[in-house]
Structure formats: C-alpha cells, structure tokens
Amino acid sequence: MPEGEKLVNYYSCSYWHNRLPRQGWLYLSVNYLCFYSFLLGKETRVIVRWRDVTLLDCTNALIFPDSIRVSTRDHEHYFSMLLRKKETYELMEQLANMAMKQLINDEEFSEDKDLLTKVSKKVPKKPSFLKRDLDARAHSDMYRSKFRLPLREKLDGSTSCSLWAPYKKAYVSGTLYISLNYICFDSKIANLVSVVCPLRTVQSVERVDSVKGNLIVKNALFICTSHVNSSNTFLFIDVGDRDFVINKLSEMLGKSIPTKNALPDNMVLGSARLGSRSNSVTDDKCDDMSLSSLSVGSISDNNGSSFSETLEAETTTVPLRSLYIGFEDDMDEGDCEKRKEALWDRHWSEYGRGVTMYRTVETLRLVLEGLPDTVRREVWLIFSGAINEQATNPGYYEQAVIAGLKRGGPANDEIERDLHRSLPEHPAFQSERGISALRRVLCAYAWRNPAIGYCQAMNIVASVLLVYCNEEESFWLLAALSERLLPDYYNTRVVGALVDQGVLEDLILDHMPGLHTKLSDLGIISLISLSWFLTLFLSVMPFEAAVHVVDCFFYDGARVVFMVALAILDVNKEALENCDDEGEAMMVLADYLGCINTPKCRYGKRKSSVCEDKQAESSELRTMVNIIDIIEAAYRGFGFITNVAIERLRVKHRLRVVQTLEDTVMRNTLRTVGPDCILSEEDLKELVIYVRGEQILGGEDKEVRQRNNSGNPLTQEGYALGYETFRQLFLAVSPWGQGDRSESLVTSIFNMLDVDGTHVLSFRSVAWLYGVLCSGDFARKLRLFYYLHLAFPPSLEDVDKPLKNEENAAEVEEEAAVEAEEYFDYLDEDYGKGKVDLDISDDQDAETSGTSPKKEYCDDFTGLATIHSRDYRLFEQRFLPTMTQEQFINMWRTVYSFFAMETNQEIFTSLSRVGTLLLQIGEVGRRVKEIASRSNSESQARLPGEQSSENVFQLEEMRGALEECLGSGNCTTEESEQALQSTEESPDSENTSAVPCDTGKNGKMLHNVIKNDTGEEKDKNTEECEQNASVDESDCGSSEHRHASMSQPSSQEWSISFEQFLANVANEEKLVDFFERPVKLAQEVQKLRKRHAVCTSVSGSVASTPS
Structure with missing residues (x-):
C-alpha cells in the first residue's frame, strides 16, 4: 500500500x-x-x-x-x-x-479534525478514527437530507425525546438533532411531525423541571424563538442527558453569529436575532409554566400590504408574476384560489409560519392540493432549505451578479444563446425586464459554481423560479436544486441525470416488469428520462401543470420526480405495450403530457415534438387530465418509494455511469492525442491510467491542478499533471531521469511545457514529450535537448519547484530563460515574413496574457511558438538559433550527468572528444568573426580599386589565425580539418556569424573559401556554401536574410549551431547508442504502478483499460 x-x-x-x-x-x-x-x-x-x-x-x-x-x-x-x-x-x-x-x-x-476536539458521551468505541469519521459523515448526510440544511452543516449529536404538539395537545415521540447552527426534531412515525429551528432564531433555552397540571414532565427543555411579528415555542421532555444537551446548546449559541440583514418579517424567516447572546441559556426553573401558554405565535393579518411594502424595500426586483397582475385579473381564477389561500392562513395560524413551523401530514395534504400563487415562493424557500442559505449570506447575490457579469467567458456566451428560449410562452419573458433578470441569475450562479458554470435546462428551471420569486430568492433556489436536491445534474456530462435514468429503469423493472421489457426493446427510457428529469417536467407539460410537480418536488424531494414518472408510465402502460417502434411510443407519451392541465391555464401549452394537427386531433379525442389527479395517483400508487431508497439506488448506478464515462473519456483522449505523438496505443493507455490514478490518490500538486483546471474531470482536460506527478513519472521512466542534474531537468522541461503559466501540464503535451524521449530517433531527442538548454537552461544550483502563485511563477520562468532572452533581443522585428505567426485572439483575457510566455519566447525561431499553439509536429521542423559558450557548457554538463554511473572509459573519451571539438569550433568562429569584422571596418576607408589587392592578404591573415587557434589544442589533423570546414565565412561578407550548415550529410562541408586567392573564386565558393547551408528555406526565407537577422549584438561572440552539435554527436557511436536507445514506456509505467501498489499480487483488480 x-x-x-x-x-x-x-x-x-x-x-x-x-x-x-x-x-x-x-x-x-x-x-x-x-x-x-x-x-x-x-x-x-x-x-x-x-x-x-x-x-x-x-x-x-x-x-x-x-x-x-x-x-x-x-x-x-x-x-x-x-x-x-x-x-x-x-x-x-x-x-x-x-x-x-x-x-x-x-x-x-x-479527515474531519473537529471530531478530535468534540466532547462526546455514550459514543461506542471505533476501531479507528477514520471509521468514526465516516460514520459521522454518513449521519451528517442523512441529517442534511432529511431537514434540507446547507452542505457545510455537520451533525453534532442526537438524543431521544418527546415534543409537545400544541395543535393536538399531545406529546410526540421522536429524536432531537443538534448541529452548529440548527436544532431539529423528527418523529418516530414518518411524516407525523418535524421541526427545523435555526439557532439564529433562538432567543432563550431553559430547563423545565415541572409543568403545572402535568406530573409526567421530566428532564424538559424549553426553547423560545422570536421574530418581529411571530414567535414559536418548543417544549421537549424526556430529553436524554439533558444537562449535556444544555451545555452543547450553550456552546452552539455562543458560536452562532447573528445575521445582520433581516428578511421580510411577515415571512418569519428567522433572519434577525433578538436579545443578548449571553442570556440565551438560563438555569432558571419555570415552575409556573402551563401547557396552554405553549402556543404558536400570532401572525399579522395584514399580510398582503405588509408583504408588498417590505419586499419592495429590501429587494431590487419583485417576482415577475407581480408585474402581470393585470393580465391575470383578466382570467377567472374562481373560488379555488381563494379557498386555498384561506386554508393556508388557517394552517399557519395553527401550526406556525416560517422556517420554524410544525411540518405535519396536514402540510403535505395542502401541498398536494396545489399551492396558491401568493404563498408559492414562501413554501418553496422554506421546504427546499434555500431560505437558510439566503438568511446566512446577506449581500452575496449582489456580489455574485457583479462578478458573474464582469467575468464573461464561455458560460456567459451559452447563457446569452439560451435566454430567449426560456419559457417563451410566458409574458414575463417576452420583454427585456424578464430576460435581464434571468441573465443576472444564471451569470451569478455560473460565477458561484464554476465547476458547473451553465448547463442547458438551467434556463428553463430558473425562468420558472423567477415567475414566483425575486432574483435573490431564485438564485438560492437554483443553488439548492443544483447542489443538494439534484446533485451532479447540471454539468457538462449530466452525470446525475444519467444516474437517475438507471434508477428509473430499476424502479420500472421492480414494479412494472412487463412494461420494462417493452421499453427496453424500444430503447426510449433514456430518451424520456433526461427531458423529464433535467427540467422537472417543465419542458414536456403545460407550464402551470408542471409547476404543481415543482411544488411537490421542493416539499418532498427527488422521490417526487420518480413517482410522477412511474404514474405517467402506469397510466399509459397498455398503449405503450402495443407500440411497434420508439416513434409511436414517444407520440403516445407526448399526446398524454400535452393533455395535462390545471383548472386554470393562463399561458397556453408547451408544444411537444408532435406536429400541431396531430395535437389538435388528439385533444379532441382525449379528455384533459388534471395534474392534481396524476400527483395523487403517484402518491397513492408509489408513495412507498423513499428518498433513502432513491439515494441507495443512486449509489449503485453511480458506479456504473461514472466508470462508463471514464472509459469513454479515455478512448476519446487516446483518439485525439494519438496523432500528435509517436507513442503506440498501448503506451498511451498505460500513461493515461497512471496519470488518472495519481490524480485520484491526490498529492502535493492536487491543489494547484484543481485551482487551474476549469474543465470537468470527466473530460480530456481532466487528465492534467501537476509538478509532483510529472516529476515522479520523469525520474522513473525517462532515460534523462538519471544523474545529478535530473531534478534540474525536471523543472526545466516542466517550465518549457507549461506555456500557459498554470503550473499544470496537459496530457497532450506530456504524451508528445514521452513520444520524443522514448523513441529511437536520436535527432529528435538532440533537437529537444538543444532547445531546452537554449530557452530553458537547467539551473546550475539547487532547483526549486515551480511556485504556486502567478507572480513567482513568472519570476521563475524569467530566471530560467534569462540567457535565451538576452540572446533573442537582437532579432529584427521584420524577420517574420514567410513564418507561421502565433494566433492570439483579440479577446484574450488580461490575466491569461500575464501568465503566457513573453514575446521573445514566442518567436518562431525558438520553437516555443509551435509549443504554445500545441503544434508539436511543426516544432520539430523549426530552425534553431546558435548557442553561446555559457549555454553550451551548461548543456554539456547535463550530458556528462547521464553517464555519471558509467564505467566504460570509451564513453568518456567520446564525450571529451566531442566537447573539445565543439569548443574549438566555436572558438574558430569567434576568431574568424573578429578578423572579418576588423577587415570590414578597414575596407570601408579604402578606395574600390585597392580592395581587390587587399583580399589575398586578408585571407592569408585569417587562415593563419585559424591554424594558430586549432594548433594550440590537442585535436588531431582530421579534427582540425573538420573545424576548418565549419567556418565557411568570407572576409568581406556583411554577416560574420557562423553559418549553421548541414554538417549531418556525411560530415563534409565546403572549406575552400579560405584557400582561394582571387575574389572571383571566393564569391563562387561562397554561393555554393550558402546553397548547402540553407535549412528549411521555405520557412526561414532566403539564406542571406537569415544570416542578417541572426547576427548577434557582439560580432566577436562565441557560438555553435544545432547542426554542428548534431553532426559531432553523430560521429560518436557510443553517444549515438545512448540517444538512440528506445524505452518501452508501457512496461516502465507498469513497473512504476507496481511500486505504488496499484496492481494486485495474485487475483486483485488492476487498473483496466476500456475495451
């Protein structure tokens, strides 16, 4: 392990x-x-x-x-x-x-380190702290799901007790749950009664030892909540370990921070705390308390006017429904709407109103009958739990709107494209006011959750929320929907919807096996489930009918969606079993869904995929179906399906769905990356498996990768490498990962591939790198090796890891390539004719450009331009500049480090011979340029007739200088002759730099230039040399232009070219054998994975590849 x-x-x-x-x-x-x-x-x-x-x-x-x-x-x-x-x-x-x-x-x-500091009582001993941690996570997940609490809320403990129910004048047995910010109660009998009491609403907590007229009260706890216009009180008796619970509540109340901004008071949303926190818990005994005093607080009768005034004062917008009251008044709402409002007023007066209300079976009955438009927003906010997020994050939405609109990006572009497709039949979204509100909500959420950003179908859901809620409330409802109620639904791969598709298949198989067989043969389960689930039936039903499904969904959770789907399929079971193909089956369902209505439908029906004449014909033949009847049939026939059972089925299918997506992404990655590298398919598979495995196991670079990877992990961009993963892979697999300079090489290569400055390497760049390093093409390896020491030379001192902030990263990049930067400063600006320029978009973000390579590094000569555009094949054809003496010495030290553990003296002889010869070639070039520069300056002062008589003298002087330079070394005559061959410059040429001729062709170069006695012969040989020296002339322009552009600021500077380096290394068999030695990447990666205990010894599971 x-x-x-x-x-x-x-x-x-x-x-x-x-x-x-x-x-x-x-x-x-x-x-x-x-x-x-x-x-x-x-x-x-x-x-x-x-x-x-x-x-x-x-x-x-x-x-x-x-x-x-x-x-x-x-x-x-x-x-x-x-x-x-x-x-x-x-x-x-x-x-x-x-x-x-x-x-x-x-x-x-x-791990949750808070568990180590928590005081616990009657907690069974666990074999390990991790087991206790996982048990606490499971209990907290259940707690948050049951009471719709924020994701960060952690259950602190629970104990048995009984709650006094004032509406029925009786005690209800159940469990008391306590967390940092909430006190909750749930009855033992499912759905009988539950209570959610945020600590921000608690005014006092008191011990109660007796209640007048009731002798059975023992170990009681009295909690009083307070608002401006309403207050609820709760009496718990038979509280287990009451004193311990009191101390816990005292601790929680001390940590709880009051919310500054209050929400509308008549909603009793508990956003303001009254009273001193120091007096929240008292030890006073309430001996004179009577049960008749424990009643639900009164609610203001003037709900309509108070609500409207408060809402307009505290929000920038109002629900879009209120902007079209005149339109609604034209419709006959009838007595049904008023009767529902009266029922809810009576219910609130009896059970309480707001987040602290008693949630009973009676509440569910009222929701099933349908919510009146005037109370819909309040019910949605309370029972979805969105009100808790809104109350504890005042001002968050305004900041999110500003940041979301300012940031822009692909998510905002997709939002703009879908704005006018959102509920177009509703008059609120036929004007700019509604469109602007929808834009702000979607952009704000895209900024809040960049992992999701924006997904299609979010616009439909958000538009319905805006009809009944203001912008901020719609924002928090959308957050609750995407993050808690329907997790993983709205991302690029709609993983959650695919998981629930499998859950629906299982439910159909269990309860309608015959229909399941038919639907599986037709293959329509996947077609219907995505459209139904992603939009909560809003895209397939008439608007106001689907809103009733949304009402039940926010109250009862995700199980409602499955129950309604099963009810619809059950009603159409016979018709579906008689269908011959999927088209006919889809038409049956579309006709049925199109006939669903409510007693009042103001905004018309949503058009289905069936043509209008077919819909009209079907409407005449079939009677309209009331959505209330469908919901009642769903609860009556499939009400036994619980959210706990749904979550368990989700776990089962999440395994299959995620593994299928992983296999798909891996295949797509192999298909897209393969053409850019020379690795075999087997090597690429092993590389992908290792990279993904290291990502899951985590490491020091995971934080950097998560911060810079804006893409979804289940995409090709998810296969990214941080520094630590790249370092381990390079040192274990690469043939350059040996020696005392391996750490320096890791950092240099990482910086070279990290062209965006994000400290994360794409899998494509890593695959290209190992395609070069592990192949047997020594010319490609030497080209990469030469360029690496030219632009990103390894440090001669101890190497530091790439830093984790952009400013320090820029300093590291600048320091690592300072020598190359100084060298490329002299390049002429107009040299780029005939070259491939970098394609930089005009709307590139300022932050991105700040971390991109500098302009001089993006010059086509450096090869980084093609790395920046990820065109690695073009990079291998680029012309490389000459190298200075300091850069060469650094490069040759790296070559020596490859053979640090070698005992064969022939290798060191070859290294010494090549190094000495390259140094002498550079010195020859420097002396030639020095003489030629002096001669050119003197020739400018002479008359044209005198220059011809001086040519022979200049050539003899240059030849003597070269022989003197080479004669001082220990080279053989053959090596001296080769050094002379590499200096084919004419004394009167304007360019005095060493020409990088192609020395790889049989190792022979023209050197008659220094033997000619006449200017005519000199010019002839010079032209022949220039023709042989042209490399990639189609990309680099004419040879004369290239020489002029590549001349250095100081004409006497020492330099060698890549062609000279390649030709001299190619003459040494031992060095060629080292650079030509291929590496079996797949085998090496498998060995590395075995060392990390990723595969099995006998019969275990190995990281498999997709078939």
Missing part, C-alpha cells in the same frame, strides 16, 4: 477463490479493498481500488450464498461468512460512493 494509505476497518470473512472459500481478513481503506488469507501454506491476496468498482451488491445465489459481490471491469469477487454483513456492506458502499464522487468532482478525502 502507499505510505499515506489509512485503514478504516477490517472484518473476518471468506473469499471465494475458484469456487472454494478461503478464510481470511477483509481490510477496507480509503482507496482500497484488500483481502489476505494464509491457509494450509497457500497465500491469497486481493487488492481492489474503489475507483475500479463497477458494481457492489448483496447476493444469495446457490454457489455464493449470503455474499457481498464486488465487480470490476475484469473480475467479480465474492465475500461471505461476514459476522456483521450489514455494517460491512454499508461501509463498502460509502467508500465506493466517495471514490465515484472523486472521479466526478476531483475531490480529495480529508
């Missing part, structure tokens, strides 16, 4: 191997499932990564009785004879679900 892996728990069990049980121990860690057995001298080991699990369920087959089945892409593992099977399965399910969420959101597991 990796060093940082932590054990959660272990259990005794049997593992079925070759249909024989082997008794041993099952070990469950955060990232792995392991089994070990040593029986009769035979050892069995199994290692399965949770991220490789595709199915997890309990089986009771004849061959594997009472077992837990764990399936991967390649194997099925059965574990039986578990003493605590339920506990084991739930823990395995939780760990597998965590692994899938890591794949979806690129999250990393982190």
Whole structure:
C-alpha cells in the first residue's frame, strides 16, 4: 500500500477463490479493498481500488450464498461468512460512493479534525478514527437530507425525546438533532411531525423541571424563538442527558453569529436575532409554566400590504408574476384560489409560519392540493432549505451578479444563446425586464459554481423560479436544486441525470416488469428520462401543470420526480405495450403530457415534438387530465418509494455511469492525442491510467491542478499533471531521469511545457514529450535537448519547484530563460515574413496574457511558438538559433550527468572528444568573426580599386589565425580539418556569424573559401556554401536574410549551431547508442504502478483499460 494509505476497518470473512472459500481478513481503506488469507501454506491476496468498482451488491445465489459481490471491469469477487454483513456492506458502499464522487468532482478525502476536539458521551468505541469519521459523515448526510440544511452543516449529536404538539395537545415521540447552527426534531412515525429551528432564531433555552397540571414532565427543555411579528415555542421532555444537551446548546449559541440583514418579517424567516447572546441559556426553573401558554405565535393579518411594502424595500426586483397582475385579473381564477389561500392562513395560524413551523401530514395534504400563487415562493424557500442559505449570506447575490457579469467567458456566451428560449410562452419573458433578470441569475450562479458554470435546462428551471420569486430568492433556489436536491445534474456530462435514468429503469423493472421489457426493446427510457428529469417536467407539460410537480418536488424531494414518472408510465402502460417502434411510443407519451392541465391555464401549452394537427386531433379525442389527479395517483400508487431508497439506488448506478464515462473519456483522449505523438496505443493507455490514478490518490500538486483546471474531470482536460506527478513519472521512466542534474531537468522541461503559466501540464503535451524521449530517433531527442538548454537552461544550483502563485511563477520562468532572452533581443522585428505567426485572439483575457510566455519566447525561431499553439509536429521542423559558450557548457554538463554511473572509459573519451571539438569550433568562429569584422571596418576607408589587392592578404591573415587557434589544442589533423570546414565565412561578407550548415550529410562541408586567392573564386565558393547551408528555406526565407537577422549584438561572440552539435554527436557511436536507445514506456509505467501498489499480487483488480 502507499505510505499515506489509512485503514478504516477490517472484518473476518471468506473469499471465494475458484469456487472454494478461503478464510481470511477483509481490510477496507480509503482507496482500497484488500483481502489476505494464509491457509494450509497457500497465500491469497486481493487488492481492489474503489475507483475500479463497477458494481457492489448483496447476493444469495446457490454457489455464493449470503455474499457481498464486488465487480470490476475484469473480475467479480465474492465475500461471505461476514459476522456483521450489514455494517460491512454499508461501509463498502460509502467508500465506493466517495471514490465515484472523486472521479466526478476531483475531490480529495480529508479527515474531519473537529471530531478530535468534540466532547462526546455514550459514543461506542471505533476501531479507528477514520471509521468514526465516516460514520459521522454518513449521519451528517442523512441529517442534511432529511431537514434540507446547507452542505457545510455537520451533525453534532442526537438524543431521544418527546415534543409537545400544541395543535393536538399531545406529546410526540421522536429524536432531537443538534448541529452548529440548527436544532431539529423528527418523529418516530414518518411524516407525523418535524421541526427545523435555526439557532439564529433562538432567543432563550431553559430547563423545565415541572409543568403545572402535568406530573409526567421530566428532564424538559424549553426553547423560545422570536421574530418581529411571530414567535414559536418548543417544549421537549424526556430529553436524554439533558444537562449535556444544555451545555452543547450553550456552546452552539455562543458560536452562532447573528445575521445582520433581516428578511421580510411577515415571512418569519428567522433572519434577525433578538436579545443578548449571553442570556440565551438560563438555569432558571419555570415552575409556573402551563401547557396552554405553549402556543404558536400570532401572525399579522395584514399580510398582503405588509408583504408588498417590505419586499419592495429590501429587494431590487419583485417576482415577475407581480408585474402581470393585470393580465391575470383578466382570467377567472374562481373560488379555488381563494379557498386555498384561506386554508393556508388557517394552517399557519395553527401550526406556525416560517422556517420554524410544525411540518405535519396536514402540510403535505395542502401541498398536494396545489399551492396558491401568493404563498408559492414562501413554501418553496422554506421546504427546499434555500431560505437558510439566503438568511446566512446577506449581500452575496449582489456580489455574485457583479462578478458573474464582469467575468464573461464561455458560460456567459451559452447563457446569452439560451435566454430567449426560456419559457417563451410566458409574458414575463417576452420583454427585456424578464430576460435581464434571468441573465443576472444564471451569470451569478455560473460565477458561484464554476465547476458547473451553465448547463442547458438551467434556463428553463430558473425562468420558472423567477415567475414566483425575486432574483435573490431564485438564485438560492437554483443553488439548492443544483447542489443538494439534484446533485451532479447540471454539468457538462449530466452525470446525475444519467444516474437517475438507471434508477428509473430499476424502479420500472421492480414494479412494472412487463412494461420494462417493452421499453427496453424500444430503447426510449433514456430518451424520456433526461427531458423529464433535467427540467422537472417543465419542458414536456403545460407550464402551470408542471409547476404543481415543482411544488411537490421542493416539499418532498427527488422521490417526487420518480413517482410522477412511474404514474405517467402506469397510466399509459397498455398503449405503450402495443407500440411497434420508439416513434409511436414517444407520440403516445407526448399526446398524454400535452393533455395535462390545471383548472386554470393562463399561458397556453408547451408544444411537444408532435406536429400541431396531430395535437389538435388528439385533444379532441382525449379528455384533459388534471395534474392534481396524476400527483395523487403517484402518491397513492408509489408513495412507498423513499428518498433513502432513491439515494441507495443512486449509489449503485453511480458506479456504473461514472466508470462508463471514464472509459469513454479515455478512448476519446487516446483518439485525439494519438496523432500528435509517436507513442503506440498501448503506451498511451498505460500513461493515461497512471496519470488518472495519481490524480485520484491526490498529492502535493492536487491543489494547484484543481485551482487551474476549469474543465470537468470527466473530460480530456481532466487528465492534467501537476509538478509532483510529472516529476515522479520523469525520474522513473525517462532515460534523462538519471544523474545529478535530473531534478534540474525536471523543472526545466516542466517550465518549457507549461506555456500557459498554470503550473499544470496537459496530457497532450506530456504524451508528445514521452513520444520524443522514448523513441529511437536520436535527432529528435538532440533537437529537444538543444532547445531546452537554449530557452530553458537547467539551473546550475539547487532547483526549486515551480511556485504556486502567478507572480513567482513568472519570476521563475524569467530566471530560467534569462540567457535565451538576452540572446533573442537582437532579432529584427521584420524577420517574420514567410513564418507561421502565433494566433492570439483579440479577446484574450488580461490575466491569461500575464501568465503566457513573453514575446521573445514566442518567436518562431525558438520553437516555443509551435509549443504554445500545441503544434508539436511543426516544432520539430523549426530552425534553431546558435548557442553561446555559457549555454553550451551548461548543456554539456547535463550530458556528462547521464553517464555519471558509467564505467566504460570509451564513453568518456567520446564525450571529451566531442566537447573539445565543439569548443574549438566555436572558438574558430569567434576568431574568424573578429578578423572579418576588423577587415570590414578597414575596407570601408579604402578606395574600390585597392580592395581587390587587399583580399589575398586578408585571407592569408585569417587562415593563419585559424591554424594558430586549432594548433594550440590537442585535436588531431582530421579534427582540425573538420573545424576548418565549419567556418565557411568570407572576409568581406556583411554577416560574420557562423553559418549553421548541414554538417549531418556525411560530415563534409565546403572549406575552400579560405584557400582561394582571387575574389572571383571566393564569391563562387561562397554561393555554393550558402546553397548547402540553407535549412528549411521555405520557412526561414532566403539564406542571406537569415544570416542578417541572426547576427548577434557582439560580432566577436562565441557560438555553435544545432547542426554542428548534431553532426559531432553523430560521429560518436557510443553517444549515438545512448540517444538512440528506445524505452518501452508501457512496461516502465507498469513497473512504476507496481511500486505504488496499484496492481494486485495474485487475483486483485488492476487498473483496466476500456475495451
């Protein structure tokens, strides 16, 4: 196991191997499932990564009785004879679900350190702190889901008690839950009564030892909440460990921070706290308290006017419905709407109003009958839990709107495209006012949650929210919908909708098996589920009919969507079973959904995919269906489906969906990256598996990768490498990863590929790099090696890692390439004729340009221009500038480091010979340029007739200088001749730099220039040299123009060209063997994964590749 892996728990069990049980121990860690057995001298080991699990369920087959089945892409593992099977399965399910969420959101597991400091009582001992942590997470998830609380809320504890119900004058037995910001109660009988009491609304908490006229009250706790116009009181009796609970509440109230900005008081949303926090908990006994005094506070009768005035004063906008009251008044609402409003007024007077109301079965009955438009926003906010987020984050929406509109980007462009497609039949979105409000809400949420940004169907849901709520309320409702009620629905891969599609298939199979067979044969389950679920039926039903489904959804959660879907399919069961193809089946459903209505439909019906004449004909033949009847049929026929059961089915199908998406993304990545590198498909697969595995395990670079990766993890952009992952891979696999300069090379290559300055490398660039390093083409390797030391030379001192902020990153990049920058400063601006320029968009963000390579690094000569545009094949054809002596010495030190552990002296002889010769070639070029420069300056003062007589003298002087320079070394005559061949400059040429001729062709170059006695012969040979020296003339322009552009500021500077470097290395067999040695990347990566304990020893699960 990796060093940082932590054990959660272990259990005794049997593992079925070759249909024989082997008794041993099952070990469950955060990232792995392991089994070990040593029986009769035979050892069995199994290692399965949770991220490789595709199915997890309990089986009771004849061959594997009472077992837990764990399936991967390649194997099925059965574990039986578990003493605590339920506990084991739930823990395995939780760990597998965590692994899938890591794949979806690129999250990393982190322990809750707060558990170490919490005071606990009567908590059973756990085998490990991680087991306690995971149990606490599971309880907190249940707590948040049951009471619709914010995602950051953590359950602190629970205890049994009874709640006094003033509306029925009786006690209700249940459980009291306490967290940092909330006190909640839920009855033992499902849906009988529940209470959510935010601590921001609590005025006092008191002990109660007796109640007048009631002797059964013991260990009582009295909580009083207060608002401006309303107050609720709660009496809990038989509170377990009451004193401990009192101390906990005192601690929580002390930590709770009052919210400054209050919401409309008549809504009783609990946004303002009254009274001193120091007096919140008292020890006074309330001996004279009577049960008749424990009643629900009164509500202001003047609801309409008070509501309107407060809303206009505290919000910038109002619900769009209120802007079209005149339009609605033209319609006959009848007595139904008024009767519903009267029922809700009576209900609030009896059960309380606002977030602290008693939530009973009577509340559910009123919701099923349909909400009046005047109370819909309040009910949505309270029962979705969005009101808690709004109350605790005053001013957040305004900041999000400003930031979202200012930022722009692809999400905002998609929003603009869909604005006019959002509920076009409603008059509110036929004007700019409604469109602008929708734009602000969607842009604000795209800024809040960049991982989602914007997804199609969000515009339809948000537009419906804006009809009944103001902008800020719609924003928080959209956040609750996307983040808690329908998790992972609205992202680029709609993972949540695909998961719920599998859940619906299971439910149809369980309750309508015959219809499931028919629908599976037709293949329409996937077609109907996405449109139904993503828009909550708003896109397939008439607007006001679908709003009733939304009412029930916000009250009762995600199970409502499945119940309504099952009810619709059940009603049309016979017609669907008689369909011959999917088109006919879709027409049956479209006709039925188009006939759904409410007693009043103001804004018309949403058009289905069926043509209008067919709809008109169907409307005449079929009677209209009331949405209330459908909802009642859903609750009556499928009300037994609970949110807990839905969540369990989601875990099951999330494994399959996420693994399928992973396989799809991997195949797409291999298909798109393959043409840009020379790696085989097997090598690319192994590289992808390793990179993805390291991402899931986390590491020091995960924070940097998460901050810079704006794409979805389940996309090609998700396969990105941070510095630590790249470093481990380079040192273990690359042939350049050996020697004392390997760390320096890692940093230099990382900076070279990190052209965007994000400290994250794309998989495409890494694949191209290893295609060059692991191939047998030594010319490509030397080209990359030469360019690396030219533009990003490794540091001669201790290497620092790339820094994590943009400013320091820019300093590292500038320091790493300062020598190349000084060299390229002299390049003429007009040289780029005939070259491929960088394609930089005009609307490039300022921040992006700040982290991009500097202009001089993007020059086409450096090759970085093609790296910046990710055109790696073009990079290999670019012309490279000459190298200075300091850069060459640095490069040759790196070459020596490759052979630090070598014992063969022939290699060191070759290194010395090539290094000495290159140094002498550079020195020859420097002396030639020095003489030629002096001669040119003197020739300008002479008459034209005198220049011809001086040519012979100048050539003899230059030849003597060259022979003197080479004669002082230890080179052989052959090597001296080769050095002379590399200096083919004429003394009167305007360009005095060494021409990078192609020395790779048989190692022969023209050198007659220094042997000619006449200017005519000199010119002839000079022209021949220039023709042989042209490299990529179609890209680089004429040879004469290139020479002029590449001349350095100081004409006497030492330099060598890439062609000279390549030709001299090619003459040494030992060096060529090293650079030509190919690397079997797939095998090396597999070895690296084995060292990281990623594969199994005997029968475990390995990281499989998609078929």
